[in-house]
Amino acid sequence: MSYIHKTICELVASSPAQAEFYQAVEEVLESLEPLLESEPRYRASGIIERLVEPERQIMFRVPWVHDQGQVKVNKGYRVEFNSALGPYKGGLRFHPSVNAGIIKFLGFEQIFKNALTGLPIGGGKGGANFNPKGRSDQEIMRFCQSFMNELYRHIGPSTDVPAGDIGVGAREIGYLFGQYKRLTGRYEGVLTGKGLLWGGSLVRREATGYGCVYFAESMLQSNAESLSGKTCLVSGAGNVATYTIEKLYQLGAKPVTCSDSTGTIYDSHGIDLDTLKHIKETLRVSLQEYLKEFPNAEFTPVDAYPEDGHAVWRYKADMAFPCATQNELTEADARALIENGCMCVTEGANMPSTSEAVELFIAEKILYGPGKAANAGGVATSQLEMSQNASMQQWPFEKVETRLREIMAGIYTRCSKTAKAFDQPNNLVLGANISGFRDVADAMLEQGVV
Ligand code: NDP
Numbered sequence: 034m035s036y037i038h039k040t041i042c043e044l045v046a047s048s049p050a051q052a053e054f055y056q057a058v059e060e061v062l063e064s065l066e067p068l069l070e071s072e073p074r075y076r077a078s079g080i081i082e083r084l085v086e087p088e089r090q091i092m093f094r095v096p097w098v099h100d101q102g103q104v105k106v107n108k109g110y111r112v113e114f115n116s117a118l119g120p121y122k123g124g125l126r127f128h129p130s131v132n133a134g135i136i137k138f139l140g141f142e143q144i145f146k147n148a149l150t151g152l153p154i155g156g157g158k159g160g161a162n163f164n165p166k167g168r169s170d171q172e173i174m175r176f177c178q179s180f181m182n183e184l185y186r187h188i189g190p191s192t193d194v195p196a197g198d199i200g201v202g203a204r205e206i207g208y209l210f211g212q213y214k215r216l217t218g219r220y221e222g223v224l225t226g227k228g229l230l231w232g233g234s235l236v237r238r239e240a241t242g243y244g245c246v247y248f249a250e251s252m253l254q255s256n257a258e259s260l261s262g263k264t265c266l267v268s269g270a271g272n273v274a275t276y277t278i279e280k281l282y283q284l285g286a287k288p289v290t291c292s293d294s295t296g297t298i299y300d301s302h303g304i305d306l307d308t309l310k311h312i313k314e315t316l317r318v319s320l321q322e323y324l325k326e327f328p329n330a331e332f333t334p335v336d337a338y339p340e341d342g343h344a345v346w347r348y349k350a351d352m353a354f355p356c357a358t359q360n361e362l363t364e365a366d367a368r369a370l371i372e373n374g375c376m377c378v379t380e381g382a383n384m385p386s387t388s389e390a391v392e393l394f395i396a397e398k399i400l401y402g403p404g405k406a407a408n409a410g411g412v413a414t415s416q417l418e419m420s421q422n423a424s425m426q427q428w429p430f431e432k433v434e435t436r437l438r439e440i441m442a443g444i445y446t447r448c449s450k451t452a453k454a455f456d457q458p459n460n461l462v463l464g465a466n467i468s469g470f471r472d473v474a475d476a477m478l479e480q481g482v483v
Contacts, residue, residue, distance in 0.1 A: 036069070037062040040081060051134030053359060057141050057384060058085055060391070064463040065470055067455050079482070080474045087140060089113040092133070093183040095161055097175045108132075109180050111159035113193055114140040117476035118148055120191055121157030122225075122412060124198030127176075127205065129164040136160055138359070139198070142383055143412070145469030146405040149444050152416040157193055159184070165200045177208035184209075185216045188223055190422070196225040196415050199358065202272060203228060203238065222422030225415035229427075234418035236433040237411075242276025242381060243434070244410015244441045245354060245402075246284060249379040251445035252400045252461075258376075261285035264350040266375075267304070268292045268343070269357030270313050270320055273381040273408065277354050278304055290345050292357060295319040296337075297344040300330040341365035349373040356381030364389035371397050380404035391462060398459050406448050406465040413440045 034042070040062060041055055048054065062081065069076055095107040110133060113121045123143040126136070136158050144156030163176055187193060197206055206226045213223055220232075227233035236243070246260070253259055263286040267274050270293040278288045287303045293313070298304065298320050305327060312322045321332050333344040346353065346366035353375050355362045359382065367390035370378065377400040380386065384404060386394070394401040414437055421428055444465075452464030 036076070036081075037066070040085065044085060048134075048137070051137055053138040053384070054134045054141065056388060057138040060388060060462065061141070061145065061466045061470070064460075064466040067463075068467050068470070074478070075474050078478055080477055083477065083482075084115065084144070084470075084473070085141070087112045087114045087137065088116060090133070090137075091159075091184075091187055095163070095176065095179050095183070097172070097179045100169055100172055107161045107163045107176070109159070109161045109183060110136045111184060111187055111193070111195070112136050112140040112157060113187070114156045114158070115144045115473060116155035117473050117480060119153035119155050120189075121193040122147055122154040122196070122415065123156055123158040124160075124196045124411075125201045125205075125209075126158070126160035126198040127163045127165050127200035128160070129162055131160045131162040135359075139383055142405050144473055145466060146409045147412055148469040148472040149406055149447060149465060150409050150413040150416065150440055151443060151447075152413060152440075154412065154416055157195070158198075159195055160198065160201075163200070165205075170204075173205065174208045177205050178212040181209050181212035181216065185213050188213075190222045190419070194223060194225060194415070194419060196412070197272070199271065202226075222419050225418045227418070232418075232422050234414060234421055234433055235428065235430040236437060237414045237418055238272065239276040239279065240414035240437055241273045241408050241411030242278070242356070243280045244413065244437055245273065245277050245356070245379055245381040245407050246280035247410065247438050247441035248402050248407040248445055249352065249354070249377060249400075250284065251442050252377060252379070252402055255445075255449065256400060259285075260352075263287070263352050264289055265352045265354060266290045266345055266348055266350045266370075267354045267356055267381075268297075268345045268361055268385070269355075269382065270309060271357070273411075274354075274356035275306070275309060275313065277356050277381050278306055278309065281354075282306065286352070288354075289350065290348060291320065292343070292345045293320045294335070295321060296332055296334040298323050298330055298332055299348055300327055302327075339365070342369070346370050347373075350375055352377045352379070354379050354381055355385035357385065358382055359384045360387050362386040362390050364393060366390065367393045371399060376400060378402070379407045381408050383408065395460055395462065401461060402445075403462045403465050405469070406444050406461060409444055410437050410441055413437060
């Protein structure tokens with residue numbers, strides 16, 4: 034039995050029913066194979082066995098009260114995965130699909146992503162199986178307060194610093210921060226993605242989407258291409274998708290799609306950004322609303338999607354940016370993209386492409402930027418927010434954006450150089466995994482068996 038197969042079998046036995054987590058581990062271990070062969074010290078020191086087991090997992094009850102007075106109970110999670118490089122850092126996700134396996138897959142990915150930024154941050158992730166859809170502001174506030182009533186004892190500016198993710202934006206971070214402050218009496222940088230009036234960083238809101246487009250720009254530049262004039266497919270309609278679309282316009286490309294949990298919008302004239310923001314950031318309703326302003330756009334509801342994939346990837350375009358959620362781009366979607374002439378796929382979401390889709394992109398030599406590298410701009414800017422908090426400063430927009438652009442170009446260079454060094458120049462998955470792993474593993478070796 035191969036080392037990877039043995040590790041996955043042991044994980045299945047010790048942590049049952051965590052499919053997304055096994056998927057993430059398998060992808061990383063497969064690409065580490067050449068390194069583990071050339072550097073036996075990693076295996077000899079049990080680095081892999083230690084890496085796949087979180088340092089700490091916290092599960093807790095989150096009771097809260099509906100506007101109508103009913104008591105509801107959700108499950109809360111925080112997985113503190115690895116602190117070899119710094120305090121645990123990673124977002125909180127509020128979505129009904131959240132379970133221990135999803136949080137572990139996200140936390141595991143976060144270790145390597147954070148390492149790739151070159152900044153001193155470890156990996157963690159958390160959330161709850163709470164559905165914010167249709168909940169009033171008061172209900173969201175009560176939920177966030179109850180969530181923090183347990184979480185506060187596990188986090189701190191030099192131990193664990195959560196941020197947002199799906200379902201957790203500026204509003205939720207505000208309620209979480211307020212409750213932390215009330216419980217501890219401390220005003221400190223314990224969360225990132227904060228409001229600008231109370232410790233937030235300029236560009237944090239835009240960072241993941243902007244960073245994702247910068248990463249695509251680096252990939253294109255290395256291949257003597259540019260974003261100018263490129264037609265782009267974007268999935269999602271949340272934080273990452275919105276600011277991916279914004280930066281695509283700024284760099285001369287034309288994004289023609291976006292999607293949400295109700296369906297996909299295609300607008301051949303380009304997605305109208307103000308309308309998108311109004312629908313999703315202000316009204317918080319279905320994308321179908323877009324048709325009221327732009328009746329000539331197309332809306333495909335989820336129940337009309339192809340059986341083997343998603344409508345958003347079936348349009349003709351030069352580039353694709355999956356920015357919604359995990360496994361939202363299947364093998365059939367990947368095939369459709371390639372047949373339609375798509376030459377570059379850059380992931381804003383975490384693990385949005387299935388393993389089969391990724392294999393196809395690499396085999397077909399499509400420019401492919403894996404999420405853990407391409408969406409690292411969010412966490413990198415979170416770390417810049419932590420630096421600003423620690424020095425009691427607020428940097429101007431241009432300074433943060435310039436740092437973000439440099440960091441994304443640096444991540445691309447690291448991944449690309451590593452891929453070349455292992456004779457797989459097209460394989461940024463291998464480049465990202467080996468490059469991130471090496472820093473974490475070397476730090477773990479130096480810190481002993483802990
Ligand atoms: P948001 O909650 O702001 O937006 C998520 C978007 O994806 C929404 O449009 C939502 O639809 C859609 N969506 C979510 N789940 C599903 C699903 N199961 N099926 C179909 N559509 C779905 O989240 P973010 O934009 O912050 O996050 C998007 C992705 O980016 C995630 O994978 C996240 O982990 C990753 N990411 C986010 C970072 C950040 O800084 N925010 C940093 C790095 C990665 P609807 O509007 O209907 O709910």
